[in-house]
Amino acid sequence: MASASCSSCSSRRRRRTSIPLILCPSCGVKQIVELTANTEANQGRIFFACPSHEKGGSGCDFWYWEEGYIKYLNRKGLIEQNTCAKLLNEANQREIQRGTEEIKLDADVKKKSMVQEIRKDADVEEFKQADDMLLILREMMVMMKLMLVGGVCSVGLLVCCFLVLWFK
């Protein structure tokens, strides 16, 4: 049975499609595996590759996006025309869903950053107000000090004048 030869693959990752996995036509050694892309540009996109395929281009060269793999199977007569159409339709639906999920994610991120910005603005405003209050308080303190000094001085002056007049 085909799935038995790749029991480790199927237990590691649950399959998302019903696309048949063929024996790799390039190397003829391993069965093709269904994988999910994890790069930023293609997050969640399904692709099919030979387990011997290496990222750098070395190893087996068999590698297709979902749609390309379906078309490949159809070209080689491995699936019937109506099966091909059904699978392509499913792949299309998945791509549309993936697209809307990305847009939703984008919107969420934007909303979050906007809320954060508003909060930041409010913080700044509050801080400014507190700063103003502190400035006014400090000015008042200086005024009071001046008044106190002025008061003491004028009282002293008055006492001096009084004393001078008294002892004259």
Ligand SMILES: [Zn+2]
């Ligand atoms: Zn291969």
